[in-house]
Amino acid sequence: MVALTDLPKPDQKTPPTALELKLRRKARINTAIRYSVLIVVGLIMVYPLVWMIGASFKTNAEMFSSPSFWPKEPTIQGFIDGWKTSTPYTFGHFFLNSLWIIIPKVIGTAISCTLVAYGFARFEFPGKKILFVTVIATLLLPNVVTRIPQYLLFRDIGWLDSFLPLWVPSALAGDAFFVFMVIQFLRAIPRDMEEAARVDGANTLQTLVYIVVPMLAPAIISVCLFQFMWTMNDFLGPLIYISSVEKYPVSLALKLSIDTTEAFAWNQILAMSVLTLLPSLTVFFLAQKYFIEGISTGGVKG
């Protein structure tokens, strides 16, 4: 058996041996098979989304007549009618509600997770081990067990039908996954700069703000982006806590539109669905690398 390193390199201009030709052909076939699999799977993956965008520009009649994604007579009627909704509010109102849920939640998550991760990664204190175990345990704890008493708690303090149940747990570092991710990231950062700052007389909070946070920026951005996506997608939270239509985020508004539009207004519903996906898609394409890095370092559900 010839070791691979003994093979003449292509740039040496010696005529290729029979074995080398065989290996090259094998590599080409291998590549061709891989590309075919990737392209076929890729098409199946992406087609529903492409088709959905096409369908949102179709008339309702056309939607049920052809599997092609290209609209024959493109129209934006679906967007116009869907935007009006069957409620007194436009779809824009529901987008603002979503935004109003997301922004404080993302800010609260970023600040609290950074503080808590800093505490865990850089300090020794009594009970640290046990507390860290609870972070991991919470990570694996199914929300379904805590949901009912949480609801009762928020009811008793009068927070139902407000955004507080959606904001406050996150502002108290309630998403253990993010805490864990930032801790992992911090552990990989050397402490030299922080120690130097401390020697120069900065206190721990100043060190955190001026030294650690800039170095942590990629991790914090990942946290913000994931929290943005998940909150945009969140359905069960608003479903349980928000009862008046006036405060609905887009996820509930979409569900409402399936329940209330006459049976066949699918083009309106799909048009609004496309709009709902647009913010997440835009953010994802603008900041892809943070997502891929985020899930590669921490490992994410999804």
Add this chain to the structure above:
Amino acid sequence: MGGDSKYLGLWYVAPYVLGLLLFTGFPFVASFYLSFTDYDLLSSPEWVGTANYEKLFTRDRTFDKSLRVTLTYVFTTVPLKLVFALFIAVVLNYRLKGINFFRTAYYVPSILGGSIAIAVLWRYIFADTGLMNMIITMLGGEPINWFGDPDNALFTITLLRIWQFGSAMVIFLAALQSVDKSLYEAAAIDGAGPWQTFRNITLPLITPVIFFNLIMQTVQAFQEFNGPYIITEGGPLKSTYLLPLYIYDEAFKSFDMGYASAISWVLFAIIMVLTLIAFWSSKKWVYYAGDKRS
């Protein structure tokens, strides 16, 4: 850091501790207590002992059905999704041009998949005259009754989750790329074929990531709610009535908080037992670098 009070770190983790006590610790204990009560939100909880659990296991046929559907769903979705994610990661893990493009294309559904908009889309795709049946008819097949037939409905939800294999795949891919290349060269010199190399080198080295994905996906699959709630609404004939739906209905439609808590504790117990089995068995099959045992 020297010189600071040994309690200084506690101040930084204080928000977490407060949140843990209020929104995790207290509700966790409270839901266990509630599962032994009858509580309709109007009067205060009334202690009924194990009556909720007795009813669940002896007289409640909905629970019976819902539990079976949930187990079927989890035990088909999780393995299919992981095998598919690993397969695509292996195909991608090669010096291919455009690897980033494919990685992105496959990852997009994971980002969007939890969204209600996608569930709505699914509901349309599998409708009687929806996209799927139009394609089937175009290819000369018979249209399939996806939502009307109890044998098919659960499959549409499984398919939605498999479609979101991207995040598991990205984690697999990162692990595959960190496998030491010299091991592959050594295997090639020894004359190992691709399958042998995969089976004896790649697979053992990525077991930690397989384990991680397995646990996370299982815990998540047991809590599936959006898919069946929007797409099939639990039907037909409760064939997609997963336990989280049942808990939601009992708690927030029937306002039977005690009974709903009991169901959620059974679900929790199942997840716990399976997680513990996974952790316990991991000693036998998960390989950790630097671990002398294997």
